Amino acid sequence: MLRISSISAKKWPEKALDTLISALSFLVFAFLDLLDIVLCIFYRFFDYIMEGNSHTCYCYNRARVCDGGHEISETLYERKNIFRELGFLKLRGKGEDGEEKGALLAHRWSDCRCESCVSWQGKRDQGLHLIVMEPSKAMDEDCRGSSAENVIFLHGFLSSSSFWTETVFPNLSENAKLNYRLFAVDLLGFGRSPKPSDSKYRLNEHVEMIERSVLEPLRLASFHLVAHSMGCIIALALATKHLNSVKSITLIATPYFPSTKENASHTALNRLAQRRLWPPLLFGASIMACYEHLGRTVCFIICRNHKKWERMLKLLTLKRDLHFRIMDFTRHTHHSAWHSMHNVICGGAKMMDNYLQAVNRSRALVTLIQGDKDQVVPLECCCNVKLKVPLAEVKIISKADHKTIIIGREKDFTRDLEQIWSSAENHNPRNML
Template structure:
């Protein structure tokens, strides 16, 4: 046993070392590739759409105009500065959108620091050092341009971008007069005793519930409960506005306007998976007297150690920049690389009808492909902002939500979490 134990420990250490080396090489390459793709997409967007959308590679601008609300950040905290009478609430933007340290950025930063010490850099911060500038806020140019577009009254274009899918399923919302979430209602209709709201996870859809749970509920359950499964904003058949930042507020308001208000929901149960668990907790805190129970599947919970920046810590835990396990590799590409992830969406999501056809052809139509459809029916803009603003951006709020649910709410909470969950190994 001693020899076997030592051999196993040697193999484990060797595997970790190989994983570390390969990860460094692969992600160093991806760091460079993302920079190259940034310019490729700017050129492609300009020639195809006659404009390019601002990305988070842009450097921060140290100026505030008087024409709109500007998002600023200070020591990882996001703030909104209102500069007009128009109320445009865009709170809780995650700093991980524009602050993702990589090998390239670290090398660039160290180079600039060395040049400064040698006195070869323009003294652009003299005014700050002399105390002539009071503000220490960093203003991100991407938010400036996005917000300016909103304030100038540019409507959200229902036409999908060239790199997004243009099929009827993904864009069914564009033909509707109301911009509300897609809701699949089942169960009781006339004598509704209780409502159950189902919220899916990241890059998924209501089919996660309607194709698995709904057909297996008993007649008794369906005669008692009204089952409401939604496609979250930016996913499935729901609206996918190009100018949305997909913040927590936007997601919650869409659920309210699409489900709680039109269906006249007074009290309800919530069943949520993965990212949906965060929205479920937020809803429970907002409607403490209405939520009767919470059922959470694989909730993404990472306690933030003292002294750590919550958003950055959670991003490193969810996306550890490792090639193994493969699910962590996929999460890392989706979270760290704006343009690499857009390329993946272009290849996978835009062509999901091809993948769906090939899957049916290879399997001879023996398996259902609703998971593929749910995985692919979203835009890069929706997935990118939801990942950062909900999963990473709420790092400092989940503990507050849990305290409120535990101490103030009188509802049952049930958690199901896989013991071998590689992406999210921590349960609540």
């Protein structure tokens, strides 16, 4: 009896703290709900003033979840907002019939217009920005690196190809430099890749752009895939379309929460962007994923003025070059980040079971790498994927979170990748096509 009381006494402070955080979270998010509605009205007015057209936003809870024959995520329209549920914004504005009146500008007034952010405009059929690391020495002098194997790297949300070129590329062994050709891609809407305002950044659009920019022009007959976070969903979708070409798939921090197909998008949003103040990463994710106009305001303040912020940080830190993660954080528009979050991470959740089943039947070697301290994509996600792909190899990194699973242990991570690529040659799964 004494022991039970002692245990209860230890848990009481934790329960009290959790209750306090929940109460504060309710109050803060109620305020944010109201603020987002106010910002909705603000942006409608200024969009009309600056662009001559008040473009449709997603504040109206419409049941339409299909656009142009391709599914988009229900979470774009059906995000929780207590004031909207009470009847605010019931009046329908211009263009609320499901299609916007007039084409979106190539760049919104609230987006950055610096040279690096608009350099892609005016170029027809431009592909994704791609960084290629060729084999350091030709294995066949008449055909440079013809025997080299191909590896495609896909980054996560609010990142770019720098995530790989600054971590993996410099740490390759001499043998890997000789035998592998590496491709680091800036996904559509991120880094130096195009950021079209008329795109909804659906999962299939990301996959098709990789095919058009990498697979088709370079005629890759076989390749390995390495992906982090959001990139894992795109990698699985790409692998499903090219099962006979994929040799290995390395998934780092895969966001996968099993659910029925009807609830999959909302399950992913609720798990990855819970309306809570703590931990801070969760709070930040909830603001950017749940509040369209708050997210746009953050991008307006930070991304639109990223050159100024970068100069200030360089002065404060006395550094000539900022860390690539700081630079990557601003290399997107609100439109590209918002739609990728919902249509890839949330909308893609509806297809994850199909993708994992297909990969499970393939010849590809599947490896799952997960940090046990990841607050963005929890450890359970790795377990969920393992249940769907029983033959997948699992590597849990102790005391690693969503970024330090790679950053801070670049050499070890690169050695792990090289071992995976080498093992793929002798991989012989039980379930063959």
